[in-house]
Amino acid sequence: MKIFFRRIHLYLGIAAGLIIMITCLTGAILVYEKELMKLFNHSRYYVAVQPNRLSTDSLINRLKTQEPKASVQSIKIYNNPESTVEIAFTAQKGKGNKAAAGAGEKGKAGQTEGTRLTAFMNPYTGEVAEIYNHRESFFYWVMDVHRWMLGGKIGKMVVGVATIFFLIIIITGIVLWWPRNKQILKQRLKIKADAGFKRLNHDYHVVLGFYSSIFLFVLAFTGLAWSFEWFNKGIYTVTRSTMERAKPLKSAASIDSLNRIGTEAALSIVHSLAPTAHYYNISLPKQAKDAYAISLLSQQAEHESASDTYFVDAYKGNLLGKQLYTDKNLGQRVRATFKPVHVASIYGHTSKIVGVIVCLLGTFFPASGIIMWWNRTRKKRKTA
Incomplete structure (x- = not known):
């Protein structure tokens, strides 16, 4: 045999x-x-702590001043005061600002339409440390x-x-x-x-x-x-x-986007509920009725994929609800565990x-x- x-x-x-x-x-x-990315690109991920931080809205506006045609998808804030803020955006038609290209692994300027990029920004000065294209990196x-x-x-x-x-x-x-x-x-x-x-x-x-x-x-x-x-x-x-994920919650009404609250206001609501999370990732509304979706990793999280998501009304500024990792069904929790295990x-x-x-x-x-x-x-x- x-x-x-x-x-x-x-x-x-x-x-x-x-x-x-x-x-x-x-x-x-x-x-x-x-760990290797942070070791070899320290200035991309870390900054010197200063007394006053800029709001997330100010950081987004400063990025748009430098990249006028940027379409921002999300902004990620870490609880570590030495960490840069990460703004994920899509580069629209036109060239980027070459000054934005940092000295890290590869600072990318002159991107084409639809390119997904991440701006690493100093939360104290508003300076863009680097605009980074993960798809052109060694690790990708x-x-x-x-x-x-x-x-x-x-x-x-x-x-x-x-x-x-x-x-x-x-x-x-x-x-x-x-x-x-x-x-x-x-x-x-x-x-x-x-x-x-x-x-x-x-x-x-x-x-x-x-x-x-x-x-x-x-x-x-x-x-x-x-x-x-x-x-x-x-x-x-x-x-x-069931394999179907819970649907994102929506804002109460479709109102002019000019009346939409800012990311800082949405963040403050969630931060008051979970002040010690490792990070807060704010996904900006895409449609008029979309809410702010803020994902965070709590200190008590089982692993890196055990994140919770809070939904904030984009106009009224109230908490619409939350989708906690612990509330997911067994299949979703098992599947989420696969990545940290793998x-x-x-x-x-x-x-x-x-x-x-x-x-x-x-x-x-x-x-x-x-x-x-x-x-x-x-x-x-x-x-x-």
């Missing part, structure tokens, strides 16, 4: 090995994306490789199928690892450090493969949610939950360190497996 599992393990490894290696390597890089390229192999829908399917193969490889690997007796068990739980290359390669593959198998399985399993819609639907089917941020730096090590091992295993197969093939040829 093990011969059957060994062949599946081998053939799927050969078929998907390269994709698995690339996916794991890029995954290891992406684990610390946020790494994500493109990780999720789509630079191949769009076809690449997405290739990664998805390779991930399914990887799950089968892990399962068959555990079957092949399973020892017949205690003596073999001891051999498969430790590496013979003083052995030659062939034995070391074998031990690294077998022993480290066993220790990392559960983590690799979880990372691969959660990754399927970004490759297949049927997998997402399956989450809601298994949890007996990117290994669920338990902070501890899980991130584990995530990087496991991903690097995932990069190594296909190569070590091929070496094992090659050595076994050469041995058979010599004895033939």
Whole structure:
């Protein structure tokens, strides 16, 4: 029976090995994306604290003075007084102000119509620290490789199928690892450090493969949610939950947008209810009846995706309601947990360190497996 599992393990490894290696390597890089971005682009994310902060409305107006044709979608404010404010906007037809291009990873000026950009602004001086295009960054390229192999829908399917193969490889690997007796068990739980290359390669593959198998399985399993819609639907089917999200609340009446309250007024209402949140992300109304939607991450949040959303009437300035993470159905909460689990941020730096090590091992295993197969093939040829 093990011969059957060994062949599946081998053939799927050969078929998907390269994709698995690339996916794991890029995954290891992406684990610390946020930390590395802040490390190498400090002026983009941090400013010196000053006595007085400008209002969110003032920051938006200052951006529009510099980028007259900018269409602002949202503004994100952090509770950390040293953090810049992030304004997400779409660059309309015409060139941007070249002075806005910061000295960070890539300051983008002269953007074309429809380009989604983020302005990082000093909340005390109103200065634009940098206008940033994430799609032209190094980490977006790494994500493109990780999720789509630079191949769009076809690449997405290739990664998805390779991930399914990887799950089968892990399962068959555990079957092949399973020892017949205690003596073999001891051999498969430790590496013979003083052995030659062939034995070391074998031990690294077998022993480290066993220790990392559960983590690799979880990372691969959660990754399927970004490759297949049927997998997402399956989450809601298994949890007996509805996939439909709660609809955003609307303002009471359709009134001239000139009478609309500002973002600062909307923020103050929500801030009074949740004053210690990590951040507040204000989505501006798109239509006349739309309300301000303010998402925040509370100090008590289970993970980075466990955000709450408050709705403020854009004209009367009253709280219309809230959609809390804890009020979501089981399927929605399970699906929301997939991202922090997949990117290994669920338990902070501890899980991130584990995530990087496991991903690097995932990069190594296909190569070590091929070496094992090659050595076994050469041995058979010599004895033939």
